[in-house]
Amino acid sequence: MVQYILRRLAIGVILAALVTFLTYWLLSFSSDGVAANILGPAATADSIQALKKDMGLDRPFIIQYFDWLGGVVRGDFGVSFFTSEAVVGAVVARLGVTLSIVLTALVISVVVAVALGVLAASRAGAIDRVTQSASLLGHLLPNLLIAIVLVVVLSINLRLLPATGFTPFSESPSKWAASITIPVIVLVINGIANIAAQVRGTMIGELQKDYVRTLRTRGVPTWSIVYRHALRNAAAPALVVLSLEFISMFGGALIIEQVFALPGFGSFAFNSSLQGDIPVIMGITVFSVMLVVSVNLVTDLINGWLNPKARIY
Structure with a gap:
């Protein structure tokens, strides 16, 4: 390995x-x-x-x-042409903002999507139809439109959450949570749609296999069949979608951070590109490539752990 x-x-x-x-x-x-x-x-x-x-x-x-x-x-990525800030320090500082949003959205998406996908696969009927409809709606709605609607409703009309800005967790956990709530919701809607559809499809395939019928004839409880056996086998294909969803959310942060004026990786990359800040753009490029490579590597390792037959190492 x-x-x-x-x-x-x-x-x-x-x-x-x-x-x-x-x-x-x-x-x-x-x-x-x-x-x-x-x-x-x-x-x-x-x-x-x-x-x-x-x-x-x-x-x-x-x-x-x-x-x-x-x-x-040598570990020297240079300094920004415009701020004289070290590239590594600047990228890492902004990366923390983006990851706090993306990882929070990804965890929520996984928990909700797996629950919905399993329910839809194991209980045909109203729950399945509702899940499929919600998944389709999540695919069709663009992030920008969702963001605008949420800002109008939650920030302007109800005044529940800030429309723009970011508060570090170390400064105030409650204000941090409030500052990322709307961006997280925007990413979660699309994330749930993608992951739930994959979990549902793979779970339906697993529940129709011979080993599931054998377990049922032996009197194994349904919850054990679904969560201890079928879900584990269905996790590998869903894991690939999960890794792609993480990369998609990371890329989608460019739009989200621009809309909500967040000092994250995406807005930093966008502004640096407009300025032509070559050292910063190159640093962002290196970090982005290595992030994608790392995510794919971790996905393959976890996939091999879940399913020994899929191991390629």
């Missing part, structure tokens, strides 16, 4: 190198825009060229890239 983990991590490093190479190459075409953004609207052509020379942006792309890559190997 250790060799498998090391091999997957090596593949992740190669993937990160390829992605960062392409990203840096694309960013190299916007060096004039970066210098102009730093100098402001009064910048002249001469001042832009002078700043590019001072920052080393006038050098060939390949030299710039390998200089940056050498710094990364």
Whole structure:
């Protein structure tokens, strides 16, 4: 297993190198825009060229890239062109905000979706139809529309929750919970729809298998068959959807954080892209790639633990 983990991590490093190479190459075409953004609207052509020379942006792309890559190997991701803030510290600080929202939404989605999916699969009828209808509705409603409706109802009309802003947990747990409630609800609605549909489908397949009928003939209680046997076997396919849902929620944070003015990873990436802050964009790219690789690796390991037949290590 250790060799498998090391091999997957090596593949992740190669993937990160390829992605960062392409990203840096694309960013190299916007060096004039970066210098102009730093100098402001009064910048002249001469001042832009002078700043590019001072920052080393006038050098060939390949030299710039390998200089940056050498710094990364040493643990130095550089500093922001606009704030002089260390890239690693800036990314980690914003990442904490996004993960607090995404992980909370994911846990709630899993608990509710598994319960609904199991009920819908084991009890055909009204519960199944309601679950399928709710799942379809969750797929159809865009996050932006849900966010706007919730802000109007909960923040503007009822004045129950803040519409924008973020309070760190260490500062006030209650205010932190209030500040992430609406963003979490937005992500949960779509998350439940995706996970519940997968759990329902896999559970229906498991409950129709021969081993379930054998357990029933032996008098094993229904709850034991459903939760101790069928659900465990159905967990592997659902786990893949769960990992994809985590990545989807993480990507969806870009819109959510912009709507609710949250100082998270998504809004940081968006603003840095608008400015052309190359060191920050590259740091965000590396963190994003490694996060996806790590999630996929953990998913494969858990999948192998749940189902030894599915082990690929």
